[in-house]
Amino acid sequence: MAEIRIDKLRHSYMANPQSEDDYALKRLSLTWQDGGAYALLGPSGCGKTTLLNLISGLLTPTEGTISFNGRDVSHASPEERNIAQVFQFPVIYDTMTVYDNLAFPLRNRGVPEDEIKTRVGEIAEMLELTRTLNNRASGLTADGKQKISLGRGLVRSDVNVIMFDEPLTVIDPHLKWQLRSKLKELHLRTKRTMIYVTHDQTEALTFADQVVVMNQGEVVQSGTPIELFEMPQHTFVGHFIGSPGMNVLPCEVRGGRAVFGGEAISVGNGEKATGKGRTEIGVRPEFISLANSGIAAEVIRVADAGRFRIVETRSHGHLVKLLVKEGEQVPTGQTFLAFDPEHTQIYEDGWMAGARR
Amino acid sequence: MALELIDIAKRVGSETHIHPTSLVLPEGSFNVLLGTTLAGKTTLMQIMAGIQKPTSGTIRFRGKDVTGLAVQQRNVSMVYQQFINYPNFSVYDNIASPLKVAGMDTAEIERRVMAAAELLRLKPMLKRKPSELSGGQQQRTAIARAIVKDSDLILLDEPLANLDYKLREELRDELPKLFAGRNAIVVYATTEPSEALLFGGNTATLHEGRITQFGPTSSTYRLPKDLLTAQVFSDPPINTTRVEKRGDKLHVFGSKVWPAGQVGSGLPDGVYTLGIRPHHVTPLPTDVTTGEIEGRVLVTELSGSESVIHLDVAGDTWVSQSHGIHPFEVGSHATLHVDVDRGLFFSPSSGERVS
Amino acid sequence: MNKVVNNRAWWLVLPVFAMVLFNALLPLMTVVNYSLQETFGNNEFFWSGAIWFEQLLHDDQFHASLLRQIIFTSIVLVIQIPLGLAIALCMPRSGPWVSVCLVLLALPLLVPWNVVGSMWNIMALPDIGLLGKAINSLGIPYNYTRQPISAWFTVVLMDVWHWTSLVVLLCYAGLVAIPDAYYQAAKVDGAKPWAVFRYIQLPKLKHVLTIAILLRFMDSFMIYTEVIVLTGGGPGSTTKFLSIDLVQKALGGFDLGPAAAFSIVYFLIILLVSWLFYTLMMRDEAK
Numbered sequence: 001m002a003e004i005r006i007d008k009l010r011h012s013y014m015a016n017p018q019s020e021d022d023y024a025l026k027r028l029s030l031t032w033q034d035g036g037a038y039a040l041l042g043p044s045g046c047g048k049t050t051l052l053n054l055i056s057g058l059l060t061p062t063e064g065t066i067s068f069n070g071r072d073v074s075h076a077s078p079e080e081r082n083i084a085q086v087f088q089f090p091v092i093y094d095t096m097t098v099y100d101n102l103a104f105p106l107r108n109r110g111v112p113e114d115e116i117k118t119r120v121g122e123i124a125e126m127l128e129l130t131r132t133l134n135n136r137a138s139g140l141t142a143d144g145k146q147k148i149s150l151g152r153g154l155v156r157s158d159v160n161v162i163m164f165d166e167p168l169t170v171i172d173p174h175l176k177w178q179l180r181s182k183l184k185e186l187h188l189r190t191k192r193t194m195i196y197v198t199h200d201q202t203e204a205l206t207f208a209d210q211v212v213v214m215n216q217g218e219v220v221q222s223g224t225p226i227e228l229f230e231m232p233q234h235t236f237v238g239h240f241i242g243s244p245g246m247n248v249l250p251c252e253v254r255g256g257r258a259v260f261g262g263e264a265i266s267v268g269n270g271e272k273a274t275g276k277g278r279t280e281i282g283v284r285p286e287f288i289s290l291a292n293s294g295i296a297a298e299v300i301r302v303a304d305a306g307r308f309r310i311v312e313t314r315s316h317g318h319l320v321k322l323l324v325k326e327g328e329q330v331p332t333g334q335t336f337l338a339f340d341p342e343h344t345q346i347y348e349d350g351w352m353a354g355a356r357r
Numbered sequence: 358m359a360l361e362l363i364d365i366a367k368r369v370g371s372e373t374h375i376h377p378t379s380l381v382l383p384e385g386s387f388n389v390l391l392g393t394t395l396a397g398k399t400t401l402m403q404i405m406a407g408i409q410k411p412t413s414g415t416i417r418f419r420g421k422d423v424t425g426l427a428v429q430q431r432n433v434s435m436v437y438q439q440f441i442n443y444p445n446f447s448v449y450d451n452i453a454s455p456l457k458v459a460g461m462d463t464a465e466i467e468r469r470v471m472a473a474a475e476l477l478r479l480k481p482m483l484k485r486k487p488s489e490l491s492g493g494q495q496q497r498t499a500i501a502r503a504i505v506k507d508s509d510l511i512l513l514d515e516p517l518a519n520l521d522y523k524l525r526e527e528l529r530d531e532l533p534k535l536f537a538g539r540n541a542i543v544v545y546a547t548t549e550p551s552e553a554l555l556f557g558g559n560t561a562t563l564h565e566g567r568i569t570q571f572g573p574t575s576s577t578y579r580l581p582k583d584l585l586t587a588q589v590f591s592d593p594p595i596n597t598t599r600v601e602k603r604g605d606k607l608h609v610f611g612s613k614v615w616p617a618g619q620v621g622s623g624l625p626d627g628v629y630t631l632g633i634r635p636h637h638v639t640p641l642p643t644d645v646t647t648g649e650i651e652g653r654v655l656v657t658e659l660s661g662s663e664s665v666i667h668l669d670v671a672g673d674t675w676v677s678q679s680h681g682i683h684p685f686e687v688g689s690h691a692t693l694h695v696d697v698d699r700g701l702f703f704s705p706s707s708g709e710r711v712s
Numbered sequence: 713m714n715k716v717v718n719n720r721a722w723w724l725v726l727p728v729f730a731m732v733l734f735n736a737l738l739p740l741m742t743v744v745n746y747s748l749q750e751t752f753g754n755n756e757f758f759w760s761g762a763i764w765f766e767q768l769l770h771d772d773q774f775h776a777s778l779l780r781q782i783i784f785t786s787i788v789l790v791i792q793i794p795l796g797l798a799i800a801l802c803m804p805r806s807g808p809w810v811s812v813c814l815v816l817l818a819l820p821l822l823v824p825w826n827v828v829g830s831m832w833n834i835m836a837l838p839d840i841g842l843l844g845k846a847i848n849s850l851g852i853p854y855n856y857t858r859q860p861i862s863a864w865f866t867v868v869l870m871d872v873w874h875w876t877s878l879v880v881l882l883c884y885a886g887l888v889a890i891p892d893a894y895y896q897a898a899k900v901d902g903a904k905p906w907a908v909f910r911y912i913q914l915p916k917l918k919h920v921l922t923i924a925i926l927l928r929f930m931d932s933f934m935i936y937t938e939v940i941v942l943t944g945g946g947p948g949s950t951t952k953f954l955s956i957d958l959v960q961k962a963l964g965g966f967d968l969g970p971a972a973a974f975s976i977v978y979f980l981i982i983l984l985v986s987w988l989f990y991t992l993m994m995r996d997e998a999k
Contacts, residue, residue, distance in 0.1 A: 043521050044492065058896055078899040091897040093911045104911075108902040152901055172393050173549050177593045177676075181667050185656045188687050199521040206658035206665065226682055229661020240523055241661065286662055286680075303555050304575050307636035307678070310555070326636070 002068040002160040002193065004032040004055065009064035011050055017062065024050045026217040027064070032195070032210075034069075037187045039196045039208035043240070047217040052163055052197045057081045068160050081160060084153025088166045090145030094138040098129055101137045102151045109156075123155045126186060142170045143179055150183075154190060161193040168203060183207060201241050205229075213237050229284075230343060235350050238282045244310060244321045247288070248347070251281045258346050261316030263295050266341035272354025273346040280347045285310065287343035288322035294336040302330050313337065359383045360405065360510060360542050365414035367400055367566075374400045376567045377414065382542045382559075387533060389553040389574065390546040392563030392589060398546040401563070402512045405544060406433045418509065431510070434503035438515040440495035442487040448474075448498050449483040455506040473501040476535055493524040500528075504535060511536070513545045517552070529555060550592040554578060562589040584630060584708040587701055593635045593665065596675045599705065600631045607631070607648075607697070610671050615648035618698040620712040629711065630703040637696040638677035640666065640685070646694035650675060654685045668693060740979075746972035764973035774974070776949070777957040781933060784864075784953060788871050788932045793925060795872070796879025801913070803884055814884075817877040829941025832870040836942075856943060860950035863943050867951055870938055875931065879924045886920035887913065922993045926986055933982055954978055 011025040020026060025047045032038055040048040053059040055066060057078040065074045073081050093101050102120045111119075124130045127147045132140065137148055146167055153162040164183075168176050184207060187194050196207050204211050205225040212222045213236075221233040232238035238246030251258040256270035258281045265281065273279070297315035308323045311330055320337060324330055346353040360382045367375040375397050382388050390398045403409040405416070407428040416424045423431060434455070442451045452473055456466045474480045477497040487495050496516060503511050517525040533556055536543045547553060553560045553574060560578070561571040562585075569586040570577050581587040587595050600615075601608040603626050607615040617624075639646060652670035664683040668675045668691060677693050685691050702712040747764055749757040768774055803813050823831070838844040838855045847854040856862040890912065898908045936955040939945065945952035958978060962971035
């Protein structure tokens with residue numbers, strides 16, 4: 001187990017990168033504590049898989065260093081780094097039994113058979129695979145195979161970090177819930193450092209203590225799920241996290257308040273706003289409520305999501321979405337909206353006013 | 358009029374893929390087939406399309422028997438989970454392909470392709486090849502090809518499953534708008550209950566080759582006919598427990614007593630299976646909660662806006678999904694609150710809903 | 713997978729059926745017909761029952777050439793399959809060298825069979841051939857027209873040169889199809905190259921290897937042209953394989969009946985061995 005330090009890391013898949021655009025990963029520095037649960041979240045092509053492969057040693061960085069516990073491992077092979085990885089599609093050794101699959105990493109490292117037996121037994125118990133230990137691994141369902149992939153990482157006591165590359169892609173929704181909470185539970189039990197790479201905000205937010213949101217090869221924001229949800233530093237984070245994403249509306253800044261459609265709106269960071277550049281209000285659908293007065297809007301569509309409804313309204317020519325709890329009334333036609341001032345922020349050129357990096 | 362499946366069944370060898378099923382899909386309707394992998398969604402769709410022949414039963418379209426009619430002779434479009442486009446064609450030619458096959462004149466083709474491209478925001482990339490597009494754009498191209506030819510039946514087989522979360526959300530938002538005002542019957546297969554809910558329209562829940570219920574989405578969700586339907590149509594999985602109703606009380610887990618509430622009071626005394634959806638179990642009491650459960654916290658998942666708490670209650674796992682951040686120590690003892698009035702009562706023998 | 717049910721499709725395959733009928737079924741039936749009758753020409757036939765088969769099964773010459781054939785095929789398989797696999801494993805997976813390797817490998821497969829025979833015939837000449845001269849100058853007595861060992865050595869070497877490429881190409885296609893994640897997982901699990909081969913590559917190549925072994929078995933069991941051009945079955949009849957024996961019987965002796973019986977037995981051996989092998993290899997799958 002180890003503290004992972006990433007220092008000014010840069011990577012390009014080209015031999016001679018010329019411009020900034022040639023880099024899949026653009027100068028990145030991060031420190032991850034030993035035993036934490038981390039997530040790398042971003043759309044496809046954002047560089048998250050590149051970063052993962054750099055940490056695991058499947059790629060060698062163009063510039064910068066990666067160190068485990070202060071030891072520079074930037075050029076070390078995956079074996080030397082002692083990492084484990086679970087891939088998008090389950091990777092198992094088809095010809096082996098479940099037991100042999102789990103024992104494989106230990107046998108490769110010359111661990112004595114009786115010790116292997118205890119370790120494999122323990123891990124199988126944790127993963128609820130005990131009953132299938134003597135079965136051929138190829139006969140298992142997708143979630144069973146993913147458990148084996150994970151088990152091969154857990155079985156080793158010397159693993160620095162376990163990495164997950166979108167591990168729930170091929171799993172059905174109802175099993176996703178089980179496997180996801182199982183992962184969380186295993187993290188709490190084993191206290192291994194885990195890094196989870198995904199495009200799925202729900203998976204990232206529920207799994208990790210700290211989520212790194214990436215876009216176009218850069219880290220946009222790194223923080224706890226609550227920070228990312230309540231205080232997105234950039235409109236990208238506001239949009240990418242949350243379902244539906246944050247409403248972003250053009251506004252003017254006057255006297256510490258935002259003016260949208262001629263209406264002055266109280267915001268959380270009004271005194272920090274300079275009013276320069278492209279100014280926008282960001283407010284999540286969760287923090288908008290229907291009111292008797294305030295911002296005029298017209299209800300155009302209501303979608304039922306079960307425990308809440310998504311109400312789409314048009315206000316001063318812009319689409320504004322809000323959530324209404326199950327069982328509450330939704331008016332038709334003209335209505336008014338109220339934004340929760342504490343959770344309404346001004347953004348300047350995409351970045352939250354007062355929080356510019 | 359409509360697409361009617363009458364006592365359709367499909368057997369392959371000794372295996373039954375689809376049990377006898379009848380289904381009427383009205384013209385201009387949006388229908389969701391909801392079920393897990395291998396529940397029979399794809400088979401059912403292929404039977405509707407004429408790609409597979411049912412072992413027994415008839416299919417009628419606009420009152421005409423089309424059971425034996427091959428897919429080429431029906432006016433059907435399909436979109437698959439994999440992004441299927443002609444790799445050597447430009448986006449324009451891909452969208453135009455079904456019209457060219459139909460022998461439409463060039464001016465009309467252009468008009469239609471442009472309209473479809475406009476709807477799916479593909480105009481800037483009409484000259485590109487599919488390999489130069491992102492996954493979302495590739496799937497938009499496939500969808501454009503499906504809507505361009507005014508098909509009678511448009512089948513979408515988990516079309517968003519291979520897309521990124523956010524792209525999925527975006528397209529999910531656009532799809533119903535795309536089909537609104539068309540005469541086509543749209544059938545959309547998915548494994549995700551949340552997707553079915555957001556689309557509205559009608560939903561058929563499938564379980565092991567059987568349609569357990571078909572009807573307007575929100576009533577299938579809120580008033581499931583039986584426990585199976587409730588289980589298929591719940592994400593996270595619905596909590597269930599055995600309750601004994603005596604007078605105006607429900608006896609739960611041997612020790613807890615809940616008021617029978619609005620729904621329960623009307624039922625005769627006896628044993629029931631009670632289903633409670635995870636969002637009707639909350640960490641804090643509210644003005645609608647009337648029951649309590651106690652147990653050991655297995656794991657808490659906190660997203661930025663919601664908490665999902667997994668609780669071990671006398672050997673059963675209960676899941677609570679609630680708004681706000683409610684950190685619970687793993688392994689600690691916790692009490693959660695249940696909105697019993699929103700509970701669903703099922704007969705323990707037949708599984709049918711009795712409330 | 714699901715298939716489109718459309719009866720018109722039968723009409724489209726009709727020409728193929730007709731071809732198969734003319735190419736395989738009719739000749740086969742003719743052979744079966746001959747094998748059960750006696751003829752002296754003039755289109756006169758007499759029923760002879762299983763007599764030709766009995767005769768053949770007690771024929772020492774047949775036994776000898778069958779034994780030779782089995783030994784030859786075994787040697788060829790034992791060399792070509794591991795060698796082909798080894799070469800495929802050594803080939804680059806990407807980059808400009810891939811096409812160079814593929815073209816070089818494909819060359820022997822493109823040479824007509826009789827040309828292969830002539831090439832080796834000239835190359836192995838003990839006095840002027842590149843190969844023959846080289847071996848003799850090493851002090852090893854080598855003359856494929858006189859010594860059986862030299863003849864066998866040359867025939868085997870020729871077949872290896874000619875056909876190993878096919879095994880390489882099949883194995884290479886199989887190797888390239890293995891997803892990267894498997895290699896990455898193996899690295900992460902600390903697997904040594906041997907373990908990667910044993911637990912990933914070999915299991916994933918199982919189908920391809922089955923096909924390769926089947927193809928090589930059938931082809932080598934029926935080898936004719938190259939050997940006829942190179943050694944003519946000699947010296948003596950030390951390289952007289954089944955097909956050579958058959959042709960000599962049929963054309964040389966004009967013993968149509970016995971030759972037909974020979975053909976059928978020959979055909980049945982190949983069919984039986986292929987079927988047995990395939991069933992054994994695939995039996996695991998069903999489990």
